[in-house]
Amino acid sequence: MQLLDIRNLTLELETPDGIVRAVDRVNLSLKEGEVRGLVGESGSGKSLIAKAIMGVLHQRWHISADRFSWCGEDLLRLPYQRQREIISRDIAMIYQEPSRSMDPTALIGEQLAESIPDHRLEGVSWWQKGYFRRKKAINLLHKVGIKDHQSVLNSYPYQLSEGVCQKISIAMAIAKDPKLLIADEPTTALESTTQAQLFRLLASFNQLKGTSILLISHELETVAKNTDTLSVLYCGQLVEAGETADLLKNPRHPYTDALIRSVPEFQPELGFKQQLYALQGSIPTLQHLPIGCRLGPRCPNARKECVKTPQLERQQNHFYSCHFPILRTSAHE
Amino acid sequence: MSNLIEVRNLGKTYRKATGLFKHKEIIALQQVSFTLQAGETLAVVGENGSGKSTLAKLLVGIEQADQGEIFYAGNQINFSEYRKTNQFIRYIFQDAARSLNPNQKIAEILHAVLRYSTVLSFEQREQKISQTLRLLGLLNEHANYYPHMFSGGQLQRVALARALILDPKVLILDEALTALDPSLRAQIVNLLLELQQKTDIAYLLITNQLRLVRHIADQTMVLHQGKCLDYGATTQIFTNPQHEFSRKLINSVQY
């Protein structure tokens, strides 16, 4: 079943220098039980899209889309109250710096108990609610792999390490049993050993409960190993989307190709201390976005036609938008 | 080949006051030894709090070691003389934006560096500055910019310019590549590799990104709670880690 179906999402902001289009006609879709990765560097708009899905974008942003539906209901046409109801019931999000996204003045136990929605405690008499909340909180902590719940429940966020905080925020997110979990760069602030634990945890939730996961990151390596499908963004434009394995084997867009080739691990033939493949130039700022295909100035294949934004083309579940895609046939085909 | 840097049994303990008269001793580094040759890269990996940053600070002189000796090209150098040591070893901060004075133009910053540590005339300094900027892919016009006008990647290049303008033999990168985007990181890594080939500069890379370590580091050292668990050639460490912790660290890369 199609959970999230977004077509031509555009996010615009009014600045003193004119209207800035931070996200330009991006398509995103998610099925039930799917783990999708959203890869993009800084300025690609991936965090903005996540916030737009959660409905927490600042008032100044203009959201427009041809379709923005969750489980068939168009979120943009609904009244604000109904939107919040649906989103709070079904979607949860975890953030990059977990200790900063928690209330610093409240104990973990209180925050965790607060995040358990009321409808999970139906059938419980009111004087027992507090007890059941606490029991459920301990249960959640065990589910995310924190065995020593007593000391964690009585601590403040600043007393715990980032890894533990991230696990707690996952516990808070799954307390309401969401259909979609959006993870915005969840492992950037963590140690590498904790990162592995975290991804295993997310994978287990995906398999056991069927929770869909939208994994946002700027590192291709972390996303490549943990997702089924992948969308690549550059400067607010959707550059390529499709199944992860297919994308890594046959990237069609020069940007995806550059991302893959800049990671030494994906290229076993690259010698020790050899130069990595890197695109020239740097990411344009919001005020100086190029017209047409935004990779234009940096792209090795760029030609005159690239001043027009390319259309999204499809080839067997593999979407890409490029006038001159890379159509090399790999040796396996 | 003589060792550029040789470190023997380095140790550092911090004393934190826990009460009016009590102290707590935190052992940041214990019995750490290694050597570094010219044109080589040594990567130091470990968790937060393992002592990596302390090691970097001890080597460049921001902190003083409590035990052990550091030898530079065979001599022990006194670190209060920054003007002498910074011709030899330089340091790159993790956050380039915070390491640059926001109220000064780049040209002034670079001029100041040369003025404090060398005896070049004004024209010679100008020449050196434009040479260094060009080497790092920046334009001469960039010298008149303030730090807030640069993007993140360019700021890291400016920080590199400030470090390399004194032609050091060793460069310490304290998590300097961690916060960069992958494409930017690739560009800067290419720059560093090119520089190493041309000038035989040695790098001490403090990072947690093991894939990068595998690609560019000749030697690797694994630190855990201040102690050196594993030290040796990178290929050796990655295929045959001796300690439990190193094994866990290496395996986390292959998840």
Added chain:
Amino acid sequence: MKKLRLYYEEYNKKPYQLLWRHFVTQHFALLGLVILIVLLLLAVISPFVGPHDPYLQNSELLLLPPSWQGNGLVAYPFGTDDLGRDLMSRLMLGASYSFGLALLTVCGAMFIGLLLGILAGMTRGVQSSIFNHLLDLALTIPSLLLAIVIVAILGPGLLNTIWAIMLALLPQFIHGVGNAIQQQLKQDYVIAYRLDGANNWQILWSVVLPNLWEPLSLLFTMALSTAILDIAALGFLGLGAQAPTPEWGSMVADALDSIYLAPWTVALPGLLIFITVLSVNLVGDGLRTAMKKRREN
């Protein structure tokens, strides 16, 4: 509001130009700044400009109402006080006392506070700790009370008021400057400068001082509003400016007896004090917001 750009050019805006751009977008702060500039001009030129001599008593025109009322005269736009002196000239001259002297006082306090604050900020260890604790003691006493105590020791008079307020404002400056310097010294770029080979004096001169203007200007505006109010308050209490000096606070106190007969003699000086302090606060607030916006960008 799009600017007309004929061709594309990158502006190399210096940091204070950015600050000005953010400041200007706040209209109230700009209004406050305009008022302050007008007051400053008044404070400087009022001894030479003014319809009448502020000290000239005219026994025929006692308590004349302002010119917009029925029996007022245009020659005396704001009327006269109970000794027949023209209120407008007195108010204009009062600007140089209430505002101009306050400005001088705060500048003096800032200068001394800067020197001592640098000392407090750059030293470390036991001696700095003792110094800071003594300073904390001085900070607990409200500035007006401190000023009154000092004036009680030195005796009433405008000059003594200035010394008193300068001394009362000093702890705030020392504390603020010391704190700002301590914060600066913790920054990465100071370590970077040390590594580049700068010694303490060079760090102070090229790194710490230029970055000190921001907190210093905030302290200045806060101290200025305190100083204006303190001078007016001391004048009102009779401890500051003595008659016939046309300081606004003492004018309010003198005219208090005839408040039912001639309310304008009380209202107008009071209004001016209010406008002055409001403008200073608006400018200070605008500066703070502009700095925050600039930092966020």
